[in-house]
Amino acid sequence: MTNPSHPFSTVRDLLRYATSRFNQAEIFFGHGTTNAYDEAAYLILHTLHLPLDTLDPFLDARLMDDEIASILNLIERRATERMPAAYLTHEAWMHGFRFYVDERVIVPRSLIGELLQDRLTPWVDDPDQVTAVLELCTGSGCLAILSAAAFENADVDAVDISHAALEVAHRNVSDYQLDDRIALFEGDLYEPLPERQYDVIITNPPYVNQASMDALPPEYRHEPEIALAGGADGMTIVQRIIAHAKRWLSPDGVLVVEIGNERDHVEAAFGGLELNWLTTSAGDDSVFLLRAADLPD
Known part of the structure; x- marks a missing residue:
């Protein structure tokens, strides 16, 4: 009844x-x-x-x-x-992986996860030879964990400026028993890292331009603004990542950057670089790759 x-x-x-x-x-x-x-x-x-x-x-x-x-x-x-x-x-799913989430981190939804499913082929010649991966702006740690799964012989360093976000990342890394392969660093981009070089750097950084931030639906306003806002043109953090990436990449390394709907701003800011736009379920405008040799010194 x-x-x-x-x-x-x-x-x-x-x-x-x-x-x-x-x-x-x-x-x-x-x-x-x-x-x-x-x-x-x-x-x-x-x-x-x-x-x-x-x-x-x-x-x-x-x-x-x-x-x-x-x-x-x-x-x-x-x-x-x-x-x-x-x-x-308090959960989000990406490619069969479950992640704990709360309002200390943005909800995992990166298109880079799709590319990691294919181990960044063909841009990485031999995924089994990848031994060092860096993720910048890790948030919940989801891409660091997917990187560890994609590159089984690699250790992964993951950085975030937010102590609160790293608390969530630690939980997820521990849930997958990857504490021995994923090291989490608190700080501003490359600043907290020990000197070394990486075969792959990935990042889904704050990239939303100010006009888009002002128009965000209410759902997105529950997420940490620091993880979304990328300045007037969305490129403030991306610019800093690209400017120093070559120092941290091996000679044959690659940098993979997700930028959502900001392709026009990317090309305005970095049009002089050899940008390789990668195909994802969202099209060919949301993720780009730069080889170490094509990055500014």
Whole structure:
């Protein structure tokens, strides 16, 4: 019998309600899902501790009142607070890897993760010969962990200026038992690193230009501004990364930089360099690569 305080009894009921509620609230997607239905399904399955890829067998399962209450609470928080789902569930997924997240870090969503799935082929000649990787602006540590998986013979150094973000990264590195392969450094880009050279440097730095920052949807305003804002043209941090990268790369090394929708600003700032634009699911305008030989001295 349905609880008189609400009309819901099954997963199907809540899925329909959540989808309608999210569409009504005009929430913004961009932290893992692209539509209200998928967002609703994720929150419901997570709350019920069910496999995230198995919805159909449970659609008509009758729920207990406390389960319904927990789901309704998340639905309402997502709709009214405009909190990204990852902060509500404290998890984000990338390429089969689960990461702990909270508001100390941006929600993992880097396109570089796709490229690491292919071990940066063909730009890295022999991935098994990669022994040293650096990630700048690591945040949750997700790309450092994916790098360790992609380059099995490499140790990985990862840097962030935020002590709070590194607390999250430490948790994720420990969860994957990679403390012996991933070293986390607190400081400003290259500043805290011991002198060495890397075969690969990757970074998903703050790159959002000021006009875009001013127009961000509410969901993104829950994320640390320091991890998003890249100055007037978005290139403040990128400029510093490129300016000093050659010193830290091996002669055959590569630098991979994600810049979102800022290609025009990248080409305005670095048009004199041999920029190689890499193909991702978002197209050919979001990630570029520079070889060590093509970087400024």
